[in-house]
Amino acid sequence: MRPLLLLWLLALAPTLPAAELRVAVAGNFAPVLERLAPGFEQGSGHTLRPSSGSTGRLYAQIVQGAPFDLFLAADAARPAQLESRGLVVPGTRTTYALGRLALWSPAADDVDALLARLQAQPPPRLAIANPRLAPYGAAARAWLVNEGHWAALGPGAVRGENIAQAFHFVASGNAELGLVALPQLRLFHEQTPGIAWTVPATLHPPIEQQAVLLRDSEAARALLGWLLTDTTQAQLRALGYDSP
Amino acid sequence: MITAGDLEALRLTLMLAAASTAVLLLLGTPLAWWLARTQRRGKFVVEALVALPLVLPPTVLGFYLLLLLGAKGPLGGLLSSLGLRPLAFTFGGLVIGSVVYSLPFVVQPIQDAFVRVGPRPLEVAATLGAGPLDRFFTVALPLARPGLLTGAVLGFAHTLGEFGVVLMIGGNIPGETRVASIAIYDHVEALDYGGAHGLSLLLLGLSFTLLVAVYGLNRRVRVMRA
Numbered sequence: 001m002r003p004l005l006l007l008w009l010l011a012l013a014p015t016l017p018a019a020e021l022r023v024a025v026a027g028n029f030a031p032v033l034e035r036l037a038p039g040f041e042q043g044s045g046h047t048l049r050p051s052s053g054s055t056g057r058l059y060a061q062i063v064q065g066a067p068f069d070l071f072l073a074a075d076a077a078r079p080a081q082l083e084s085r086g087l088v089v090p091g092t093r094t095t096y097a098l099g100r101l102a103l104w105s106p107a108a109d110d111v112d113a114l115l116a117r118l119q120a121q122p123p124p125r126l127a128i129a130n131p132r133l134a135p136y137g138a139a140a141r142a143w144l145v146n147e148g149h150w151a152a153l154g155p156g157a158v159r160g161e162n163i164a165q166a167f168h169f170v171a172s173g174n175a176e177l178g179l180v181a182l183p184q185l186r187l188f189h190e191q192t193p194g195i196a197w198t199v200p201a202t203l204h205p206p207i208e209q210q211a212v213l214l215r216d217s218e219a220a221r222a223l224l225g226w227l228l229t230d231t232t233q234a235q236l237r238a239l240g241y242d243s244p
Numbered sequence: 245m246i247t248a249g250d251l252e253a254l255r256l257t258l259m260l261a262a263a264s265t266a267v268l269l270l271l272g273t274p275l276a277w278w279l280a281r282t283q284r285r286g287k288f289v290v291e292a293l294v295a296l297p298l299v300l301p302p303t304v305l306g307f308y309l310l311l312l313l314g315a316k317g318p319l320g321g322l323l324s325s326l327g328l329r330p331l332a333f334t335f336g337g338l339v340i341g342s343v344v345y346s347l348p349f350v351v352q353p354i355q356d357a358f359v360r361v362g363p364r365p366l367e368v369a370a371t372l373g374a375g376p377l378d379r380f381f382t383v384a385l386p387l388a389r390p391g392l393l394t395g396a397v398l399g400f401a402h403t404l405g406e407f408g409v410v411l412m413i414g415g416n417i418p419g420e421t422r423v424a425s426i427a428i429y430d431h432v433e434a435l436d437y438g439g440a441h442g443l444s445l446l447l448l449g450l451s452f453t454l455l456v457a458v459y460g461l462n463r464r465v466r467v468m469r470a
Binding site for chain 2: 054056057059060063125127130132133155156157158159160161169172173174175176
C-alpha cells in the first residue's frame with residue numbers, strides 16, 4: 001500500500017502547479033491550435049483540452065453553462081454577446097486572428113477554370129459552412145451574394161455543420177467546390193489537390209476571430225497572451241490568417 | 245413559431261419515412277420470409293447483419309454511406325459514369341441511408357410473424373393444391389399481417405427519428421435534405437428555442453400517436469386471437 005501511495009504522490013506532484021485548460025475552439029482554428037499547442041504546453045507546463053464545433057454551437061453551449069475556460073470564436077459577434085450577457089471575464093475580449101476564405105476545387109487546373117466553375121451549368125455542388133451557425137459560412141454567403149452567384153449556387157449548397165465538415169465534404173470528393181478556411185488548405189496541403197483561390201478580404205465582411213476568457217486563471221491568461229505574441233502571430237500568418 | 249422552412253422540413257421527413265418504409269416492405273418482407281423458413285446453417289450471419297444498425301453508431305453508417313454514395317465511391321462512381329449525379333446530399337441518398345438504418349425494425353417483426361404462422365397452414369394449403377407463390381400471398385402474408393403492420397409503423401417511426409446518418413450524408417440542403425431532426429438541431433444551435441419547440445412538439449405528438457396505434461392494433465389482434 002505504501003509504495004503505491006508514494007507513486008501516486010509522485011505522479012501528482014509535478015501536475016499541481018500546471019493546469020488543464022478547456023478550450024472551446026471554432027472549427028477553422030481547431031487544427032491550427034492542435035498544431036501550435038505543443039509550443040504553449042511545453043513552455044508553460046499547462047495542458048489544453050480543446051472542444052471544437054461551429055461558433056454558434058459553442059456559443060449555445062457556453063450560454064447553457066458548458067465548463068470552458070476560454071472561447072476561441074470565429075467571429076466577434078458571439079464573444080460580444082457573451083460579454084453583454086455577463087458570461088465572460090471583463091476586459092478579456094481580444095481579436096486573435098483575421099480569417100481568410102478560400103474557394104477550392106480538387107478538380108480544377110487553374111484559377112480561371114476554378115472561377116468559371118461558379119457559373120457552370122448545371123450548377124456544381126458547392127460546400128459551405130452553415131451561414132446561420134458558422135462565421136465562415138456567413139462570409140461565404142455574403143461573398144456569393146455580392147458576386148451574384150448565390151441565386152444559382154446557394155439553394156443547392158451543402159451546408160456543413162461547421163467549416164470542418166464543409167472542408168471534409170470537398171476533401172472526400174462529395175462536393176466539387178468549397179468555400180473553406182485558408183488555413184485548412186495550408187495545414188492539409190498533402191490531402192488537398194487541385195486549385196484554391198483566396199477570396200480577397202475586401203470582398204466579404206471581415207472574419208474577425210475573437211477570444212474571450214470564460215473563467216479567470218493564470219493559465220487561461222497565459223494562453224490568451226501566448227496567442228497574441230509575435231511568434232504565434234507569425235505562425236498564424238504563415239498558416240493563412242491575417243494579424244489583427 | 246412554425247415557419248415555412250419548418251413545414252418544408254416536416255414534409256421532407258414524412259416523405260422520407262414513407263419512401264423508406266415502402267422500400268423496406270418490398271425488400272424486407274422476402275428477406276424476413278427467407279430468414280423465417282430457411283434451414284441453412286449460415287442464417288445467423290444474415291440475422292446478425294440485419295441487426296447491425298441496432299448497435300452501430302449512426303456515424304459509422306453515415307461515414308461508410310458517404311464513401312459509398314459519393315462521387316469517388318463505387319456506387320457514386322457508377323452513377324457518374326452513367327451521367328447521373330452521385331447520391332450523396334440527395335433525397336435518394338437519404339432513402340438509401342434510412343433503409344439501412346431502419347432495416348432491423350422492419351425485418352425482425354415480420355420475421356417473427358412468419359415464424360409464428362408456422363409450417364402447418366402452408367402445408368395444409370399445399371395439400372389443397374396451392375403453389376408456393378399462392379401460399380405466400382394468400383396464406384402466409386394475411387396471417388402475418390400484424391407483424392407486417394408493426395414492421396411498417398416501426399420503420400416509419402424510426403425513420404422520423406433519424407438524425408446522425410442524415411447529419412453525415414445529407415448536407416442540410418433546404419427542401420432536399422434538411423429534415424425535421426436537422427432543422428431542430430439548427431434551431432437549438434442558433435438558440436432559437438421557440439422554433440425548436442414548435443417542430444419538436446410536432447414530432448413528439450406524431451411519434452407518440454404512431455406508437456399508440458401500433459400497440460393498440462397489436463392488442464386488438466391478440467384479443468381477437470384469444
